[in-house]
Amino acid sequence: MNDRTGGGPDRRYLRKAELLREKVETPEKYPFNLPAVRELERIEFHERVTYLVGENGIGKSTLLEAIAAAWGFNPEGGTLNFNFATAETHSPLHRYLRLIRGTARPRDGFFFRAESYYNVATTIDELDRDPEAKGKIIDSYGGRSLHEQSHGEAFFATFMHRFGPNGLYILDEPEAALSPVRQLAMLTRIHELARSGGQFIVSTHSPLLMAYPDSRLYNLTAGGVRECKLEETEHYIITREFLNNRESMLEQLLREEEE
Template sequence: MSRRRRAEVERRLEPFVSWVELDAARAEAAQAETGDAFPFTLPCVAALGQRLALDPFVTFFVGENGSGKSTLMEGVAVALGYNAEGGTRNFRFVTRSSESSLGKCLRVARSHRRPRTGYFLRAESFFNAASYIEELDREPAFAPPIIDSYGGRSLHEQSHGESFMALVRNRFEVSGMYLLDEPESALSPTRQLELLREIRRHCLHGSQFIIATHSPLLLAYPGACIYQLSSQGIQKTSYEETEHYRVTRSFLERPRESLSELFAGLEGGTPGEASSTELDRALATLRALADAGERKG
């Protein structure tokens, strides 16, 4: 390998952002200013007292609902200069003031290599970002319409999944920094596989991704760093150790047995009558089935 080629490869391996951590002094000041301990009481946020290393290409955050994935994604995005509701670093719209103070309290380690472009894709507010694009395009301007860089067709005139993929295909460029918060919410399994291909294509050209997801398909990206967010904080894990993989695999291998366990005790009852204890017991059984299947395999 030539010296020039080696230097090019090494530059590609250097992440735009190598780690993130919580600044304790800023966090304390933010709580004093707002009188609100949230989000600093979240175990995943408290765990950021120690630096969290990011993969040069793909880092995943996984965890149950309420574990803090979206809060963490928003905080990292804001710390990197993105709008809390999504978009590029130039987007500055607010439809609902619900941004936490986390972004102002994070330190991020940027390398000398700067991304050519970037985007924060937030599934829950993507509709608002699409509306903001149309609002900007209604204003007089000498530059081409912004929607041209998204494929030229209104994102509102496409299905949720189509508009997501239009963004990825047209707006994402090489050597970019991309933060995706639960992108699978709008995508069919086939479209998720297409997204995996797009992620791979961009990583081969020097891009970096941070993704919060529940999708066992997306989590299969080879070589990715996966962080599990839980009541214990943040732990690095493997694809096969994630509950998303284990439960999905167990269900697909034994759908009837899994459904029988899940529906146990519901016959003769009324909607809403089942207790949370019964549900927890059923889910625990599904997890046990997954564990048994792995041992058998």
């Protein structure tokens, strides 16, 4: 695979992630026995957007978490300055990854995890209650406590206010609390930031979010990691088939359920 993503200067902050397989002593144990990790050699990232897609349990979140942790992010999410830990549940996979960085350096960054974003919001509130704190962290998230908003509103406030140009953004299932309209709005936001020097690595189940054209998409399967097109993903195929043949598919699904 060609390691360049376009005809101009290579402006990626993160170029590759490689598994140091020679250091793995227990390949039969978690996380090395996960389908997405078992056959992994390397992933080459697009300068704008890279997608990791696949079925539940394949290892997407574990791999994304390892990439984020190897870069220096808190495994539970947040900026590089977030050092809280509510539970030591992350895998040791990051210690077996080699990240190949580009010559450019990001000015900002964020690891967004849908499943632990409540903990990020709580940490922000706790830090802002410190009387000796200089300024309020929440001001960079729109000024309103994330706990005072719906899940979807809090997610979107982060994307709109906290994310800025020239940043590395690693997102794990950011669509989890977003309506289809909000997912499309997020696609627009990704485009704005990508045009302003942002690089995104996104794990998602949403065909809407996968549709960004200037991107690279990897399908994680039991056979390993394979680059593919949106139209080749199971997410796209099933969604299209359901929308085009809703009545017949429902009839078959519900009949099988009754039987």
